[in-house]
Amino acid sequence: MQREVGSLPLAPGLRARLAAAGFQTAQELLETGPCGLSKEIGISKEEALEALQLVRQECHGDAARTAGGLGTTRKFTALELLEEEQAQGFIITFCSALDTMLGGGVQLTKITEICGAPGVGKTQLCMQLAVDVQIPECFGGVAGEAVFIDTEGSFMVDRVVDIAAACVHHCQLIAEAQQEEDHLKALETFSLESILSHIYYFRCRDYIELLAQVYLLPEFLSEHSKVRLVVIDGIAFPFRHDFEDLSLRTRLLNGLAQQLIIIANDHKAAVVLTNQMTTRIGQSQSTLVPALGESWGHAATVRLIFHWDNSQRLATLYKSPSQKEATIPYHITPHGFRDVQPPAVTPNAQGTEMNPRKRPRREEEKQ
Amino acid sequence: MAAKKLRRAQLSQQLCERLNRCQITTCQDFLCLSLVELMKVTGQSYYEVQKLLCKVSRACAPKMQTAYEMKLSKSVNPSSAFLSTTLHSLDRVLHGGVPCGSLTEITSPPGCGKTQFCIMLSVLATLPVSMGGLDGSVIYIDTESAFSAERLIEIAGNKFPTYFDSDEKLFCMTRNIHLYRELTCCSVLKRIMSLEEEIISKKVKLIIIDSVASVVRKEFDTKLQGNLAERSNFLTRGASMLKYLAEEFSIPVILTNQITTLLSNGPAIQADLVSPADDLSLSE
Numbered sequence: 001m002q003r004e005v006g007s008l009p010l011a012p013g014l015r016a017r018l019a020a021a022g023f024q025t026a027q028e029l030l031e032t033g034p035c036g037l038s039k040e041i042g043i044s045k046e047e048a049l050e051a052l053q054l055v056r057q058e059c060h061g062d063a064a065r066t067a068g069g070l071g072t073t074r075k076f077t078a079l080e081l082l083e084e085e086q087a088q089g090f091i092i093t094f095c096s097a098l099d100t101m102l103g104g105g106v107q108l109t110k111i112t113e114i115c116g117a118p119g120v121g122k123t124q125l126c127m128q129l130a131v132d133v134q135i136p137e138c139f140g141g142v143a144g145e146a147v148f149i150d151t152e153g154s155f156m157v158d159r160v161v162d163i164a165a166a167c168v169h170h171c172q173l174i175a176e177a178q179q180e181e182d183h184l185k186a187l188e189t190f191s192l193e194s195i196l197s198h199i200y201y202f203r204c205r206d207y208i209e210l211l212a213q214v215y216l217l218p219e220f221l222s223e224h225s226k227v228r229l230v231v232i233d234g235i236a237f238p239f240r241h242d243f244e245d246l247s248l249r250t251r252l253l254n255g256l257a258q259q260l261i262i263i264a265n266d267h268k269a270a271v272v273l274t275n276q277m278t279t280r281i282g283q284s285q286s287t288l289v290p291a292l293g294e295s296w297g298h299a300a301t302v303r304l305i306f307h308w309d310n311s312q313r314l315a316t317l318y319k320s321p322s323q324k325e326a327t328i329p330y331h332i333t334p335h336g337f338r339d340v341q342p343p344a345v346t347p348n349a350q351g352t353e354m355n356p357r358k359r360p361r362r363e364e365e366k367q
Numbered sequence: 368m369a370a371k372k373l374r375r376a377q378l379s380q381q382l383c384e385r386l387n388r389c390q391i392t393t394c395q396d397f398l399c400l401s402l403v404e405l406m407k408v409t410g411q412s413y414y415e416v417q418k419l420l421c422k423v424s425r426a427c428a429p430k431m432q433t434a435y436e437m438k439l440s441k442s443v444n445p446s447s448a449f450l451s452t453t454l455h456s457l458d459r460v461l462h463g464g465v466p467c468g469s470l471t472e473i474t475s476p477p478g479c480g481k482t483q484f485c486i487m488l489s490v491l492a493t494l495p496v497s498m499g500g501l502d503g504s505v506i507y508i509d510t511e512s513a514f515s516a517e518r519l520i521e522i523a524g525n526k527f528p529t530y531f532d533s534d535e536k537l538f539c540m541t542r543n544i545h546l547y548r549e550l551t552c553c554s555v556l557k558r559i560m561s562l563e564e565e566i567i568s569k570k571v572k573l574i575i576i577d578s579v580a581s582v583v584r585k586e587f588d589t590k591l592q593g594n595l596a597e598r599s600n601f602l603t604r605g606a607s608m609l610k611y612l613a614e615e616f617s618i619p620v621i622l623t624n625q626i627t628t629l630l631s632n633g634p635a636i637q638a639d640l641v642s643p644a645d646d647l648s649l650s651e
Contacts (some may be wrong), residue, residue, distance in 0.1 A: 009413030012406055153610045158436045196435035201430050205611055208395045212424035241603035248399060
């Protein structure tokens with residue numbers, strides 16, 4: 001009630017007039033009433049009423065905050081948070097080594113960033129996650145839907161069809177082995193068509209479309225409340241060209257990160273971003289580092305770096321608030337993102353992506 | 368989309384004029400400002416400005432499609448999803464051939480056959496759909512002056528002797544291949560930007576750029592300061608325009624690249640890895 005007039009979210013012109021008329025606190029405004037206000041500062045009665053309603057709403061919000069009730073601020077004890085986190089599901093990646101390294105899988109309400117050179121498997125993992133988020137709860141999934149924002153055009157529907165078919169097959173095998181009723185019931189709705197219909201795809205061609213789409217996301221997510229995953233494939237691509245003013249870029253990126261954190265928390269969704277690598281030219285040598293600069297490194301909660309070691313793909317957990325730094329190998333098979341098979345078993349068919357840096361795999365020809 | 372004028376975003380005339388006075392005319396200008404700046408410029412309250420932001424965003428944002436709709440629209444016309452290269456093992460590995468709607472990069476050391484492959488694909492694209500072609504024209508941007516029209520006719524005549532049985536048919540095919548010789552990065556970029564209208568008017572079904580690396584390596588020396596950023600800028604602008612064209616018209620785009628040596632930190636006796644020449648940004 002003692003809130004200063006200057007801090008209220010009114011139009012700047014109105015605020016200036018109120019200050020000129022001598023009003024200092026919100027309490028004074030409410031006491032004056034709409035008619036008195038309109039006479040004193042020279043605005044219409046309707047405008048005065050609108051302004052007062054806004055002030056009342058703000059003060060009500062403030063009061064709720066100070067009383068410690070529910071509302072826009074979140075106040076929890078650590079115990080409540082612990083219970084919430086333990087009840088929350090993870091989005092599995094079908095690569096058990098990666099899931100273990102991440103502590104169960106991709107966490108909801110957190111931003112995970114995947115960096116890597118081209119061809120290493122970032123988009124493959126994103127497509128895998130868009131399918132895995134839809135796994136029904138009885139199979140260990142979160143039964144959610146996915147939003148896929150594509151800035152690079154690397155989303156291939158046929159590939160998603162392959163991955164989804166393999167996932168459905170996997171669940172069918174589990175259901176057959178365990179023969180429980182709710183498994184079979186869930187399988188009725190978990191089909192290829194339903195998986196594909198619940199991946200919402202947006203193709204953004206430049207950074208303005210991306211910004212616009214992220215502004216509209218909260219509304220979209222309120223309409224589609226089952227969405228549990230938002231993937232932005234290629235957050236670096238639209239920001240890496242045509243930007244003479246780097247400070248504008250930093251500002252826009254920071255704003256984007258803030259909005260994504262709010263979205264992740266409000267809608268209990270996991271946000272997954274993919275980033276490119278750039279060359280940092282040092283004194284004696286140059287290294288590959290994630291693109292978009294140092295300040296972008298603070299945006300993501302969890303950072304994974306995918307890279308090559310001769311012909312093996314590796315994933316390194318570079319930044320995480322709860323898990324240890326580690327590196328694990330992974331494989332990309334026709335069925336999607338998988339573990340590396342142990343050497344005793346015959347290895348799966350070669351990955352669907354060719355990397356010209358790879359030495360030719362002569363041992364595969366024996367099969 | 369970004370350059371869309373605000374008055375077409377259904378903002379009121381009065382508001383548009385007010386914003387014009389502050390040099391804010393397009394959606395891009397509007398969305399780049401922070402909320403507080405927008406409040407100052409529009410003179411409206413916080414919640415009003417948020418609603419305006421949503422309105423302008425709706426004018427720029429892309430349309431939503433579900434993956435299922437995408438699959439259905441693709442399966443309506445399956446033969447147009449790939450351009451078969453007529454090399455069976457290559458087609459098998461590529462799951463059908465060169466994909467339509469995306470960029471394909473061909474890389475090799477000199478003399479391996481990139482230009483020959485491109486010339487052969489140009490012939491294939493002009494063939495009718497019944498023979499595995501795309502029944503359309505080809506835009507060939509040549510930066511190395513390596514394209515040989517005689518070789519083109521030789522390939523066409525020898526590969527499809529029954530189809531190209533008369534000179535008339537051969538010349539008809541050559542009329543459909545539009546060759547542009549561009550020798551600088553600037554002219555290549557200008558040419559790429561002007562392609563949209565040509566694709567529609569000439570019914571183009573294949574774009575080939577042979578090669579991107581030669582112009583880039585000629586003009587940008589990455590050891591000089593500032594060149595790396597400019598080169599990456601040029602490449603990403605070109606790449607995003609080509610991706611837009613490929614997706615919009617559902618045509619394949621083929622780029623050729625050269626080989627460079629990635630020097631490892633180890634001792635010189637180890638074999639050096641070879642990797643594609645251009646910056647990582649192009650192959651994204």
